[in-house]
Amino acid sequence: MEYLLNQVVNGVCQGAIYALMAIGYSVIVGVVGMVTFTYGEIMMIGAFGAFYSFQYFGNNLPLAILLAFSSSFLLGIVVYKVCYEKFFNAPRHISLLCTIGFSMLMKNLAQIVFGPETKPMINIIHNETFTLRLAGVAVDFKLLQIIVMLLVVFFAVSLTLFFNRTRWGVALRAVSQNKQAAYLMGINVRRTAMLGNCIGCGFGGIAGILLSIYYYAVSATIWGNFSMKAFSASVLGGLVDLRLSALGGLCMGLIENLGITVSSATFRDVFSFSFLILILIIRPQGFAAKKGSRV
Amino acid sequence: MSQTMLKVENLTVYYGYINALSHVNIEVNEGEIITLIGGNGAGKTTTLMSISNLVEKAEGKVTFRTTDITRTQPDKIVKLGMSHVPEGRKIFPQLTVYENLIAGTFGQPKISKPRIAELVEENYVLFPRLKERAKQPGGSLSGGEQQMLAIARGLMMDPALIMLDEPSLGLAPIIVEEIFELIRKIRSRGKTVLLIEQNASMALSIADRGYVLETGRVTLTGTGRELLVNPEVKRAYLGV
Numbered sequence: 001m002e003y004l005l006n007q008v009v010n011g012v013c014q015g016a017i018y019a020l021m022a023i024g025y026s027v028i029v030g031v032v033g034m035v036t037f038t039y040g041e042i043m044m045i046g047a048f049g050a051f052y053s054f055q056y057f058g059n060n061l062p063l064a065i066l067l068a069f070s071s072s073f074l075l076g077i078v079v080y081k082v083c084y085e086k087f088f089n090a091p092r093h094i095s096l097l098c099t100i101g102f103s104m105l106m107k108n109l110a111q112i113v114f115g116p117e118t119k120p121m122i123n124i125i126h127n128e129t130f131t132l133r134l135a136g137v138a139v140d141f142k143l144l145q146i147i148v149m150l151l152v153v154f155f156a157v158s159l160t161l162f163f164n165r166t167r168w169g170v171a172l173r174a175v176s177q178n179k180q181a182a183y184l185m186g187i188n189v190r191r192t193a194m195l196g197n198c199i200g201c202g203f204g205g206i207a208g209i210l211l212s213i214y215y216y217a218v219s220a221t222i223w224g225n226f227s228m229k230a231f232s233a234s235v236l237g238g239l240v241d242l243r244l245s246a247l248g249g250l251c252m253g254l255i256e257n258l259g260i261t262v263s264s265a266t267f268r269d270v271f272s273f274s275f276l277i278l279i280l281i282i283r284p285q286g287f288a289a290k291k292g293s294r295v
Numbered sequence: 296m297s298q299t300m301l302k303v304e305n306l307t308v309y310y311g312y313i314n315a316l317s318h319v320n321i322e323v324n325e326g327e328i329i330t331l332i333g334g335n336g337a338g339k340t341t342t343l344m345s346i347s348n349l350v351e352k353a354e355g356k357v358t359f360r361t362t363d364i365t366r367t368q369p370d371k372i373v374k375l376g377m378s379h380v381p382e383g384r385k386i387f388p389q390l391t392v393y394e395n396l397i398a399g400t401f402g403q404p405k406i407s408k409p410r411i412a413e414l415v416e417e418n419y420v421l422f423p424r425l426k427e428r429a430k431q432p433g434g435s436l437s438g439g440e441q442q443m444l445a446i447a448r449g450l451m452m453d454p455a456l457i458m459l460d461e462p463s464l465g466l467a468p469i470i471v472e473e474i475f476e477l478i479r480k481i482r483s484r485g486k487t488v489l490l491i492e493q494n495a496s497m498a499l500s501i502a503d504r505g506y507v508l509e510t511g512r513v514t515l516t517g518t519g520r521e522l523l524v525n526p527e528v529k530r531a532y533l534g535v
Contacts, residue, residue: 170397177388
């Protein structure tokens with residue numbers, strides 16, 4: 001029982017990071033209008049940005065997050081210029097293939113530049129554990145987990161506020177809902193789409209640093225898997241709905257960690273992707289309700 | 296005669312090999328309601344889309360006031376003071392009614408908050424029903440309300456010329472009358488209106504002048520009243 005509850009805590013924490021990944025992914029898909037396959041490398045750049053920040057500027061978490069965000073943001077500009085801008089009026093699969101190619105290039109360049117080995121990222125957050133006793137059952141919270149969850153909530157809330165309260169946010173939502181109508185409003189759709197793409201990427205970068213803090217390591221090769229998880233979580237939420245994507249990420253994290261209580265930790269991905277397939281068989285639209293909105 | 300607001304000369308558009316428009320000439324003067332009528336596939340919507348530069352022109356020149364906008368990006372055209380209310384409304388279904396209206400002001404990044412509030416208030420006077428539903432998502436409105444929202448959004452740009460693409464499409468007759476009444480009101484506020492309609496009798500009855508489009512060509516032009524009694528138009532569009 002105790003083990004199970006502790007796994008729930010782990011699951012929620014990991015799910016929170018997945019949720020942040022999925023939110024970033026959904027923002028990108030929404031404003032650009034198609035799925036991307038460079039997301040893993042975006043997160044990687046964020047993680048390495050943070051790694052070097054820790055190395056050169058010491059143990060400064062806010063600074064590392066800022067650097068992770070901005071390095072992924074900048075890579076987002078590159079991705080946008082290379083993969084989308086030139087192909088706006090071309091068939092969609094061209095951009096899609098372009099993102100796949102860009103992702104391979106980045107993955108291999110990263111191994112040349114950063115090295116192929118796994119780098120440790122330890123003692124970022126003091127290793128402390130709080131124990132909560134409820135009716136004789138002890139549940140452990142690591143300080144790391146608490147900070148990670150708080151950060152995820154903070155960034156998710158600020159993004160929501162940005163989208164709902166600012167003119168830029170409304171413009172981004174307008175672009176993701178109907179590009180042609182957005183043009184007719186006088187919105188510079190390309191520049192807005194680029195900004196949205198970069199914001200999504202920046203959130204990917206933050207998810208990248210949180211993941212590497214969570215796993216105490218950063219490497220250039222593991223990100224394909226996380227990219228697939230971000231994609232799956234966002235599919236669960238119907239691809240463009242931020243809240244439901246976050247819910248999808250949370251569910252995947254929970255299912256993974258509950259799954260490995262009954263089997264080995266190497267089967268982690270089996271559980272999350274089976275969950276995805278199961279949900280999609282039952283509800284092809286994901287968690288999204290088919291609201292009767294007339295367009 | 297007042298000034299020329301919009302001048303379309305020799306406009307030709309191809310969709311692949313299909314000639315959608317050939318050598319269309321249209322002139323809109325300040326303060327007028329001009330209507331473009333014609334059946335399905337006559338090229339009405341294409342004309343508007345190419346004025347807004349949403350489709351590629353093969354030939355021709357579009358002048359707005361004194362500016363040549365033939366090759367201007369769609370979002371820049373809006374900034375010059377021309378707003379295009381697209382066919383099928385195309386409101387943003389997940390934005391609230393208020394946010395949809397705000398979206399109309401994005402063309403002018405320097406617009407001040409009081410000015411926005413003023414424009415919103417003006418639109419609420421014209422469309423009282425939008426005020427009641429300001430907090431609802433646009434997608435939850437009825438068809439007629441969505442059309443009003445689309446027009447209101449177009450007016451939020453504070454344009455000199457507003458182009459309406461089939462505002463009566465798919466609406467109940469009583470709502471259609473309401474919409475046409477609104478178009479009159481919009482003109483009386485000093486805006487120029489370019490109206491595209493299938494509902495020829497309604498459109499011609501409020502229009503100063505009209506153009507009849509047939510398979511991509513302007514076949515007839517005249518004042519609204521002339522066209523209403525023209526036997527050709529009567530036979531083809533009014534079903535008399």
